[in-house]
Amino acid sequence: MNETFLTITEVIMMPIVAFIIGLFMVLMMRKLAARIQRRIGPGVFQPLYDIVKLYGKQTQISHGLIHDIGIIMAVGGYVAAVTLLPVPGMNGIADKGGIITLTYLLMVPSLGLALGVGQCANPNGSIGISRALTSMLAYDIPFIIVIFGVATHFSSTSLVSIIAAQQVGGFGTWGISEMPLLALAGLFALHASLGKHPFEIYVAPAEIATGPMVEMGGKFLGGLFVMQSFQLYAASVLYVSLFLGGGENWVTFLLKCFAVLIIPFAIAYLFPRYRTEDLVRLMWKWPVMLALLGIAFVMN
Amino acid sequence: MKKSDLDKVKIKQIPAQKRTNPFANVFDEFVGFCRSRSMFMLHYCTGCGAIELPPAMTSRFDMERLGIQPMVSPRQADILLITGYVSIKTLKRVILTYEQMAAPKYVIGICSCTVNGGMYWQSYATAKKLDEYFPVDLYIAGCMPRPEAVIEGLQQLMQKIKANEANSWKQYYKNYDYFLGNQQHLFGNNWQTPTDVIGEAETYQLAGPNTLGEHTKILQSVQTPLKPLEMKL
Numbered sequence: 001m002n003e004t005f006l007t008i009t010e011v012i013m014m015p016i017v018a019f020i021i022g023l024f025m026v027l028m029m030r031k032l033a034a035r036i037q038r039r040i041g042p043g044v045f046q047p048l049y050d051i052v053k054l055y056g057k058q059t060q061i062s063h064g065l066i067h068d069i070g071i072i073m074a075v076g077g078y079v080a081a082v083t084l085l086p087v088p089g090m091n092g093i094a095d096k097g098g099i100i101t102l103t104y105l106l107m108v109p110s111l112g113l114a115l116g117v118g119q120c121a122n123p124n125g126s127i128g129i130s131r132a133l134t135s136m137l138a139y140d141i142p143f144i145i146v147i148f149g150v151a152t153h154f155s156s157t158s159l160v161s162i163i164a165a166q167q168v169g170g171f172g173t174w175g176i177s178e179m180p181l182l183a184l185a186g187l188f189a190l191h192a193s194l195g196k197h198p199f200e201i202y203v204a205p206a207e208i209a210t211g212p213m214v215e216m217g218g219k220f221l222g223g224l225f226v227m228q229s230f231q232l233y234a235a236s237v238l239y240v241s242l243f244l245g246g247g248e249n250w251v252t253f254l255l256k257c258f259a260v261l262i263i264p265f266a267i268a269y270l271f272p273r274y275r276t277e278d279l280v281r282l283m284w285k286w287p288v289m290l291a292l293l294g295i296a297f298v299m300n
Numbered sequence: 301m302k303k304s305d306l307d308k309v310k311i312k313q314i315p316a317q318k319r320t321n322p323f324a325n326v327f328d329e330f331v332g333f334c335r336s337r338s339m340f341m342l343h344y345c346t347g348c349g350a351i352e353l354p355p356a357m358t359s360r361f362d363m364e365r366l367g368i369q370p371m372v373s374p375r376q377a378d379i380l381l382i383t384g385y386v387s388i389k390t391l392k393r394v395i396l397t398y399e400q401m402a403a404p405k406y407v408i409g410i411c412s413c414t415v416n417g418g419m420y421w422q423s424y425a426t427a428k429k430l431d432e433y434f435p436v437d438l439y440i441a442g443c444m445p446r447p448e449a450v451i452e453g454l455q456q457l458m459q460k461i462k463a464n465e466a467n468s469w470k471q472y473y474k475n476y477d478y479f480l481g482n483q484q485h486l487f488g489n490n491w492q493t494p495t496d497v498i499g500e501a502e503t504y505q506l507a508g509p510n511t512l513g514e515h516t517k518i519l520q521s522v523q524t525p526l527k528p529l530e531m532k533l
């Protein structure tokens with residue numbers, strides 16, 4: 001009874017914590033972009049202001065039921081995913097789910113978005129979502145190979161035991177020092193999954209008018225902003241759990257999470273973006289080659 | 301215009317209710333504050349004044365520190381920036397864009413050309429005063445105004461939003477007949493937009509005595525109902 005109650009509390013607490021940390025990650029992204037472009041950048045609460053304002057709009061234009069459900073799926077997929085990501089002190093339902101379930105859940109938001117955007121009947125949105133799904137296809141191949149390699153190395157699909165195995169010997173037993181090639185390939189996949197430059201093929205404001213977001217206003221766009229903060233959190237925590245030994249305590253955990261995101265963000269604002277076919281070619285060549293090589297080392 | 305004609309179209313009028321709950325007021329204040337601190341702008345670059353916006357947005361003057369960001373589609377935007385002279389053809393697109401934006405929405409006219417026609421006063425092809433066609437919250441005069449002036453203007457708008465005074469979007473619903481009349485004067489009596497403004501006015505409970513009139517009557521007589529687009533490959 002007590003344990004059930006504890007699990008339920010954790011399942012409720014984890015998305016809330018994830019959302020708050022995610023807001024700060026969005027802030028860091030925008031601040032970093034501003035600093036790279038020699039600007040001052042937004043204030044501390046800017047991501048929160050944006051979301052509150054969008055939810056407070058008087059006109060809320062829905063394009064039908066599937067449009068609403070699509071946004072709920074997009075946010076809900078990540079909310080479900082973060083309950084499977086162990087953080088210091090809270091395991092949630094991580095030991096019951098494992099990485100295979102998590103991988104499935106991480107695909108739900110893109111599919112939800114595709115459903116929702118489909119009903120908007122805007123050609124820019126349709127082009128955008130087809131590009132988003134193509135890029136998902138591109139980065140999921142190296143991502144799955146990396147997941148497979150890590151699970152093989154630790155002979156477990158449970159994130160809790162993967163983290164525990166990494167924490168026994170400090171830095172020497174971290175995934176990144178035992179499987180550097182897989183870690184590198186994972187970083188590629190992480191960057192592409194965030195959809196930032198140079199892999200930003202589906203937002204492309206100047207070309208297809210922010211693609212999937214083109215018909216979203218008010219609370220729908222607000223939902224996508226919420227989704228973005230969850231997305232940053234989920235991606236970085238997953239990487240930290242697989243390769244950086246998870247969190248011993250909150251301080252090191254947060255340090256690792258933010259540090260992981262700095263790498264893609266710092267690259268993102270320096271480069272223009274690829275075309276769709278170039279992205280697929282790149283993702284299926286280099287990260288996949290690195291990951292396969294990494295798996296060969298893991299399996300010997 | 302006869303009174304009986306006006307009676308044909310009925311507009312529901314429900315008196316707006318005051319919120320009495322003190323928490324609701326605090327909440328409204330908070331939302332108002334967030335509105336003023338987060339403005340997504342759709343800069344519809346109509347004329348030469350648009351060239352002053354890139355410096356206002358980038359490293360020199362950096363609008364993002366005030367929470368102002370560019371957005372690309374009218375659904376996402378709060379502010380419509382009209383940056384310079386508006387030709388008749390452009391004005392049609394501007395009105396379409398304006399009607400698609402989500403309320404509360406604000407319009408800023410940058411450049412003298414939007415105030416009174418500026419140096420295009422004698423041109424047959426430009427609209428002279430922007431606020432004859434839809435309500436404008438703020439004008440920033442100058443040919444063209446410097447980025448400092450643009451940011452100063454945006455800060456004034458911010459103050460207005462915070463004080464809950466930037467309500468000009470409601471005027472469009474309250475005085476729709478007047479704005480529609482001016483639009484019909486330029487575009488002819490067949491002018492029609494995809495947005496059902498009268499229906500929206502009812503929904504927002506903003507329909508007043510000036511919402512309907514002789515011009516909306518013309519609109520209703522020529523209006524062809526919108527049909528969904530045919531799917532073709």
Ligand code: SF4
Pocket residue numbers: 347348349383384385410411412413414418419442443444
């Ligand atoms: S006011 Fe001057 S700068 Fe602005 S649109 Fe008119 S002519 Fe161009």
